[in-house]
Amino acid sequence: MAVRFLAYEVADLCLGKPPLRSLSASATVADALAAVKSSDDNFISVWSCDHKRNLECVCVGKVCMVDIICYLCREENLGSPALALKSPVSVLLSKVKGLVRHVDPSSSLLEAIDLILQGAQNLVVPIKSNSRRKQLPKASSSPSITPTFHNGQEFCWLTQEDVIRFLLSSIGLFSPIPTLSIDTLGIITHKFMVVGYYSPASSAIPAISLSLLDQTSVAVVDERGVLIGEISPSTLGSCDETVAAAIMTLSTGELLAYIDCGGPPEEIVRAVNERLKEKNLQGVLEELVNNSGNTSSSDEELPSPTTPLSRPGWYSRSSSYSSRMVRRAEAIVCHPWSSLVAVMIQAIAHRVNYVWVIEDDSIVVGIVTFANMLEVFRENLESVI
Structure with a gap:
């Protein structure tokens, strides 16, 4: 019980x-x-x-x-x-x-x-x-x-993740709630942060800050509302400070490729350098690198697809209890009819505090967060006090 x-x-x-x-x-x-x-x-x-x-x-x-x-x-x-x-x-x-x-x-x-x-x-x-x-x-x-x-x-x-993991370890005690759909439980949040695929990435900065505060993410959609990807704090957290230059010069779609775990394509790296020069900010990357302790000091030594974790743009962490895996910019999704326990497992497996909710046509309709899930368990615990 x-x-x-x-x-x-x-x-x-x-x-x-x-x-x-x-x-x-x-x-x-x-x-x-x-x-x-x-x-x-x-x-x-x-x-x-x-x-x-x-x-x-x-x-x-x-x-x-x-x-x-x-x-x-x-x-x-x-x-x-x-x-x-x-x-x-x-x-x-x-x-x-x-x-x-x-x-x-x-x-x-x-x-x-x-x-x-x-x-x-x-x-x-x-x-x-x-x-x-x-x-x-x-x-x-x-x-x-x-x-x-x-x-x-x-x-x-x-x-939040620690508490959800703890609850999941004895999820059977809460039956049948974990088997109910997230739609039935009413825990889908239909207000979420979103940015257009072709919008300037810089326009997403306020949303990125809010997503960090809310422990969620920013959905990247096309003109029909189809979920293309996401700009998540966990993915940006695996980048280094030089990604600020990419955010200020690229479109949202280009930024998705830049922060992808495979490393940015060389043509996007060149685009960042060229656009920085257009804005008279060509010294920004060198100044960031020189003042933050990175070993490289050349604009041309931005991250490459073959060495994504050892060059400016990305940095490495040793594996430990708390370190997150390097995630792709691809969003983690579920459907309104997905069960609560399935969504919990998805979020924990990908080390995120949320899962996007999409329809069959991939149009994003909401988001489910750990906080939403905890509300359900809290109500159940309240009933047995």
Whole structure:
């Protein structure tokens, strides 16, 4: 019975989670960029600490590569990326409060779900060292990223995906809800972010920022509303900062090819360079590379189809518990009649927080998110309290 889940605590979901790596709130955008590139996680936690006065350390937000890319895409920053990289990391932090919340390990699973449904994306949890969890070794630190070890305490964090995975592990307890269609359950969101295939990619920047905030994506459609692909934060998160130049010069369709996991076609790479010159921004790529620690400094050394993960435009992460696979720009889809459990498995398998909903003619009609799914489970748990 679902009542069994009422006994679970947040600590039960933290078993085996690696300790967070952290960035000081006094760091710069360049520090954040270096930290993201050296981390196995897509997001870096940002902390405010005052060890001199022995005050409590607080996680004040999180940053990722997409935050940096969208910041560099601002007109004033693209003209002077070196100066933009010297800005304080606070310019990258979302102004929306409550995205990151501290919780006690003894908090119930129900309380964690409620916080997520209230808007929390990451729950910061102290790591308890006990017989149920083996202490993990600390990763080596770098100048810009350090272990989150504050006042003798390490932390990890929980995400929507962690909670959904946990629920999926005992999905049979919620029968028959998981077998019902997403349409029957009424969890399809029909308002979503969309951009035209032939539109300038730069027109999608506001939508990209909102999709990062909502943990969704931006649908790329043709004139009939057929889903062609997507610009997702998870895919952009596998690119490096030089993709900002591509966003500012390419069409949306060209950008899909540029960020595809196979690497951008050479003709699109040339197009980026030519259009930068037309805008008198030919030095942008070199300035970005020189000021962000990349080894290459030539405009001609943009990503190539044969070396997609070792040149400017892409960067590599070592595989770990939390690292995402490099995804294609192709969207993950389901149908209104797809079952809840099938959609859950799809999202988890592709490491995304959502699945697009399309009709037989491939016209996109909505999106289903982890938050939508959690609402269903929360209602079921409410009925057994």
